[in-house]
Amino acid sequence: MPFVSLSMELLLCILYPLALYRLWLMLPALALHIVLIVSTAMKYGRIPLIGLHDTLGFLAFTIGAVAVVAGWKRNRDLFSYITIPLILLLLAGSIASPAMPGALPPVLKTIWFELHVILSFVSYALFSIGSVFGILSLYYNEERAENNQYRSLLLGYVLFSTAMIFGGIWAYFAWGTYWLWTPKELWTTIVWFFYSLYLHARLVRGWTGPKVVWMGIIGFVIVMFTYAGVGLLMKSSHEF
Amino acid sequence: MRHFFLSLKTAVWTLFVMVCLFFIGSYMMPMHREVFGPMNNNLLFHWVKDVAADNVWQTWWFFAALAGLVLLTLNTIFCSIQAVRGKWSRSDFLLRISPQVIHIGFLFILFAHLLGAGWGYKLSGMMPEGAYAPLPEDLALRLNQIHVQTDARGFMTDWSVEASLYENNHLVKRGTLGPNAPLFWGATGIYLKSLNFDRGPAALLLVAKDPGAIWALVGGVLFTLGSVTLLALKWKKS
Numbered sequence: 001m002p003f004v005s006l007s008m009e010l011l012l013c014i015l016y017p018l019a020l021y022r023l024w025l026m027l028p029a030l031a032l033h034i035v036l037i038v039s040t041a042m043k044y045g046r047i048p049l050i051g052l053h054d055t056l057g058f059l060a061f062t063i064g065a066v067a068v069v070a071g072w073k074r075n076r077d078l079f080s081y082i083t084i085p086l087i088l089l090l091l092a093g094s095i096a097s098p099a100m101p102g103a104l105p106p107v108l109k110t111i112w113f114e115l116h117v118i119l120s121f122v123s124y125a126l127f128s129i130g131s132v133f134g135i136l137s138l139y140y141n142e143e144r145a146e147n148n149q150y151r152s153l154l155l156g157y158v159l160f161s162t163a164m165i166f167g168g169i170w171a172y173f174a175w176g177t178y179w180l181w182t183p184k185e186l187w188t189t190i191v192w193f194f195y196s197l198y199l200h201a202r203l204v205r206g207w208t209g210p211k212v213v214w215m216g217i218i219g220f221v222i223v224m225f226t227y228a229g230v231g232l233l234m235k236s237s238h239e240f
Numbered sequence: 241m242r243h244f245f246l247s248l249k250t251a252v253w254t255l256f257v258m259v260c261l262f263f264i265g266s267y268m269m270p271m272h273r274e275v276f277g278p279m280n281n282n283l284l285f286h287w288v289k290d291v292a293a294d295n296v297w298q299t300w301w302f303f304a305a306l307a308g309l310v311l312l313t314l315n316t317i318f319c320s321i322q323a324v325r326g327k328w329s330r331s332d333f334l335l336r337i338s339p340q341v342i343h344i345g346f347l348f349i350l351f352a353h354l355l356g357a358g359w360g361y362k363l364s365g366m367m368p369e370g371a372y373a374p375l376p377e378d379l380a381l382r383l384n385q386i387h388v389q390t391d392a393r394g395f396m397t398d399w400s401v402e403a404s405l406y407e408n409n410h411l412v413k414r415g416t417l418g419p420n421a422p423l424f425w426g427a428t429g430i431y432l433k434s435l436n437f438d439r440g441p442a443a444l445l446l447v448a449k450d451p452g453a454i455w456a457l458v459g460g461v462l463f464t465l466g467s468v469t470l471l472a473l474k475w476k477k478s
Contacts, residue, residue, distance in 0.1 A: 103397070105419075106397070106398050106399065106418070106419035106420070107419045107420060109398075109419070109420065110420040112420075147478055150478070151474075151475065151478060154471060154474060154475075155471060155475075157467075158464075158467045158468060158471045161463060161464070161467055162464050162467075165460035165463065165464060168456065168460065169457070169460075170420070172429075172450075172453060173420045173421070173422060174419065174420050174431075175431065175433075175446070176362070176422065176429050176431045176446050176448035176450070177280070177356075177448065177450065178453060178456050179353065179356075180280050181269070181276065181279040181280055181284075182269070182280075183266040183267075183269055183270060186262045186263075186265050186266040186269070187262075187266055189262055190259050190262045190263060190266075193255050193258050193259045193262070194255075194259055196255055197252055197255040197256055197259065200248060200251050200252050200255065201252050203248055204248050204249060204252060230266070
């Protein structure tokens with residue numbers, strides 16, 4: 001079975017780049033990725049959302065899915081030139097990281113955990129696509145790209161806030177508190193504060209345009225550090 | 241001064257300062273574990289009084305963040321009051337009210353943190369099977385039995401504890417605790433943290449009373465409702 005999973009992951013590395021030609025050509029890769037996620041879920045009785053191997057792969061999938069929806073009508077351009085390498089980088093990271101086999105630890109066996117993690121990763125994907133639209137806006141000087149960045153980040157913010165609320169409910173049932181003072185929680189709040197800042201700054205007269213677009217791009221760097229950096233460098237309640 | 245609290249720029253800059261302070265805090269916390277380690281063990285106000293106040297060189301960012309939250313709260317209240325004043329029309333009712341619902345949700349969550357930081361209690365300890373322990377507010381807990389499930393290789397896959405809760409020596413609740421499945425009595429929750437078999441079967445339990453939790457939930461629901469409504473309206477508009 002690990003050989004089958006690895007073969008599917010390597011095949012994904014071949015299928016995703018097809019989208020460099022036309023974005024809708026990402027559909028076979030997404031379909032195979034769904035098969036991989038479902039087969040892993042059936043094997044271990046859980047959605048693969050634990051550890052770097054699972055989550056990097058899941059993030060690559062969500063970014064791909066969001067990219068197809070957001071860029072369906074786009075011709076071959078900078079959008080796919082940034083998105084596809086990002087997906088491939090995440091996939092490579094996933095393949096290089098050790099998989100965590102087995103069922104969920106009892107503390108993670110709750111719908112609140114799965115909702116918290118799935119919504120978090122969908123929001124991360126939206127933040128990443130928002131930053132790609134930001135780069136497009138700066139590169140092509142497109143007003144439409146700036147608007148698309150706003151739409152991606154607004155939807156990402158709403159999902160991220162909901163993910164935080166679900167995480168709080170889970171933590172309350174698991175640990176008796178909906179908030180813990182740890183670096184991971186602080187960084188999660190930094191992400192939330194930062195995108196709140198972006199949404200408010202966009203309403204300030206004279207701040208629209210490149211200033212706010214840059215904020216949307218920087219936001220994704222903060223998101224990536226919160227996801228990967230904090231887990232690797234700092235001790236927190238999110239070590240699974 | 242009124243303009244300062246009403247200004248959107250105040251919100252933006254305060255959020256920016258909060259980002260910087262939490263960034264500093266995330267590095268200070270692992271560097272000074274002796275100061276920040278007990279932060280989650282007891283009520284936050286006790287930690288502030290007993291630890292943080294004596295270690296200001298390490299905790300200054302925390303006090304600055306509290307000041308930032310106070311400013312953000314005032315700014316949110318002033319801006320929301322300003323926004324709901326004036327003429328209302330049916331056509332833009334939802335667009336005007338949904339950001340205010342989000343703000344109210346945010347304020348409820350902050351209020352919940354304030355309540356949880358100052359009131360209630362947190363206790364934890366190892367209880368052997370069959371033991372009886374008094375709790376605050378005339379409550380007492382009896383740990384009746386520990387159940388463990390193992391797989392074919394003998395690894396623990398799940399565990400639970402049967403417990404009884406007494407109030408003034410009268411049985412008021414009996415139930416099973418497990419991971420993610422606490423036993424609640426009013427605002428008091430009894431949580432199963434782990435098991436230990438070194439000196440016979442025993443369970444590490446946490447008893448926590450957080451009067452703010454329900455308000456955090458109310459705030460979370462309001463925040464979600466407001467943000468989903470605003471999202472739908474903005475999406476349609478753009």
